Amino acid sequence: MMRLLLRRRKREKAKTKKVEKTVWDWELMNDIKPIWQRPSKEVEEDEYKAFYKSFSKEHDDPMAYIHFTAEGEVTFKSILFIPTAAPRGLFDEYGSKKSDYIKLYVRRVFITDDFHDMMPKYLNFVKGVVDSDDLPLNVSRETLQQHKLLKVIRKKLVRKTLDMIKKIAEEKYNDTFWKEFGTNIKLGVIEDHSNRTRLAKLLRFQSSHHESNTTSLDQYVERMKEKQDKIYFMAGSNRKEAESSPFVERLLKKGYEVIYLTEPVDEYCIQALPEFDGKRFQNVAKEGVKFDESDKSKESREALEKEFEPLLTWMKD
Numbered sequence: 001m002m003r004l005l006l007r008r009r010k011r012e013k014a015k016t017k018k019v020e021k022t023v024w025d026w027e028l029m030n031d032i033k034p035i036w037q038r039p040s041k042e043v044e045e046d047e048y049k050a051f052y053k054s055f056s057k058e059h060d061d062p063m064a065y066i067h068f069t070a071e072g073e074v075t076f077k078s079i080l081f082i083p084t085a086a087p088r089g090l091f092d093e094y095g096s097k098k099s100d101y102i103k104l105y106v107r108r109v110f111i112t113d114d115f116h117d118m119m120p121k122y123l124n125f126v127k128g129v130v131d132s133d134d135l136p137l138n139v140s141r142e143t144l145q146q147h148k149l150l151k152v153i154r155k156k157l158v159r160k161t162l163d164m165i166k167k168i169a170e171e172k173y174n175d176t177f178w179k180e181f182g183t184n185i186k187l188g189v190i191e192d193h194s195n196r197t198r199l200a201k202l203l204r205f206q207s208s209h210h211e212s213n214t215t216s217l218d219q220y221v222e223r224m225k226e227k228q229d230k231i232y233f234m235a236g237s238n239r240k241e242a243e244s245s246p247f248v249e250r251l252l253k254k255g256y257e258v259i260y261l262t263e264p265v266d267e268y269c270i271q272a273l274p275e276f277d278g279k280r281f282q283n284v285a286k287e288g289v290k291f292d293e294s295d296k297s298k299e300s301r302e303a304l305e306k307e308f309e310p311l312l313t314w315m316k317d
Contacts, residue, residue, distance in 0.1 A: 034108065036079045036129050040067040052081050056101075056127050060084045063177065066164045070156045074149040076132035080161055082168075086125055086180045094121060102157075105131035112141050118150075119157060122188040125181055126161055162198050169202060175214060178204045186269040200276055203269070206239050206260040208252055215259075217276045223257055230282040232289075233259040235267055247284040258284060 035043060035051045052062045062081040069077050102118040104111045108131060119126055134149060144150070165185075168177050178185075188199045204214035209223065220231060232251055236242030242260040251258055261267055270281050282289060 034105075034129075034131070036067065036077050036131055037108070043067065048079070051079075052127075055103075055129070056081065056083070058083060062127075064164050064168050066160055068160055070153075070160075072152075074132060074134045074152045076130055076134070076153055076156075078128060078130045078157065078160070080126055080128035080157065080164065082126060082161075082164065082177070082181075084176075084180075090125060091183070094124075101125070101127040103129045105129060106135045106137045106144075107131075107133050109137060111144065115145055115150075117145075118154060119161075120154075120188070120192060122184045122191055123158065123161055125184060126157075128157075130157070158192075158195060162195060162202070165202055166198075169216075175204070178214060183263065183265055186263070186265045189269045190265075190272045196272070200273055205233075205266070206262060208243065208248070208258045208260070220257060220259065221277050221279060224279070225255060228256070229279060231259065231276060231279050232256055232282050232284050233261055233270060234284050235261040238262050245285065247289075251284055 035047060048065055048067070049061045052058065052065065061084065063084045065079060065081045067079045069075070101113075101124070102115070103113040104115060104118065118130075130153060132149070132153065135144065135147060165177065182204060185199055185202050189196055189203065192199060201216070201218060203217055205217075207215045207220065209215055209220075217231070224231075234242045234245055234248050236245070239260050239262055242248065242262060243258075248258050261270065273281065275281070
């Protein structure tokens with residue numbers, strides 16, 4: 001019984017043929033999440049700076065950044081950065097050159113960084129990453145670019161970027177951002193109708209109120225004279241040319257503040273804004289500029305008219 005059993009086993013062993021089979025499996029090499037996948041409260045400022053320099057190949061720290069998770073129609077995580085200085089050739093081939101500053105990931109897999117419409121043209125200086133689980137992974141880049149959710153993502157990226165710029169303006173505005181990216185904001189006013197009101201609040205111009213600092217339209221409106229219903233401006237190739245205009249001198253003598261438009265894009269920007277805070281814009285070099293009379297001036301004029309009423313009546317006759 002025992003031998004038979006052994007003999008049978010030997011026969012089975014002899015008939016057994018070994019076949020090698022490769023089985024693929026995943027092995028976790030490290031469990032460190034990408035920085036944008038971590039909660040923002042757990043990320044140190046130095047980590048953001050280090051990531052930015054590695055990601056953007058820049059040597060300087062970013063001027064500002066925002067780390068957020070968007071939820072709703074589409075869920076995605078993102079970190080957006082504003083560089084300290086404008087990239088070289090920022091306006092070369094403006095509108096036709098693809099920006100590679102926004103890198104798109106789908107489920108932590110890098111997809112592309114050359115989508116044409118990931119951000120609007122005027123925000124072509126913003127750098128960052130976007131990672132979403134809601135976008136399809138196994139499709140061509142061309143098909144993905146037409147996906148409806150990308151439009152939703154773009155809209156939210158723009159809003160978050162404008163929030164970041166607004167925060168710069170409120171907390172530490174020292175004209176650094178405006179010197180580097182002011183033209184971009186003016187182009188945004190011209191091009192982005194849906195965000196025009198928000199962009200208008202970010203505008204800065206030189207004015208007669210201050211020799212060196214720029215002013216916002218909000219600040220101008222706060223300083224307007226009583227009963228003044230227009231925002232006065234004068235265009236020129238530079239400040240000296242604009243403020244030496246006799247039209248400007250006339251307004252300054254009356255105590256009005258004048259905004260100076262010294263860049264080629266400025267007038268187009270103002271034309272795109274029908275009004276600001278209920279106040280229309282008025283080019284002081286055009287005919288028909290009228291000034292609101294103060295109560296004192298009005299009383300003086302009426303007194304003179306009454307005093308010389310007989311003479312005026314005689315002249316009319």
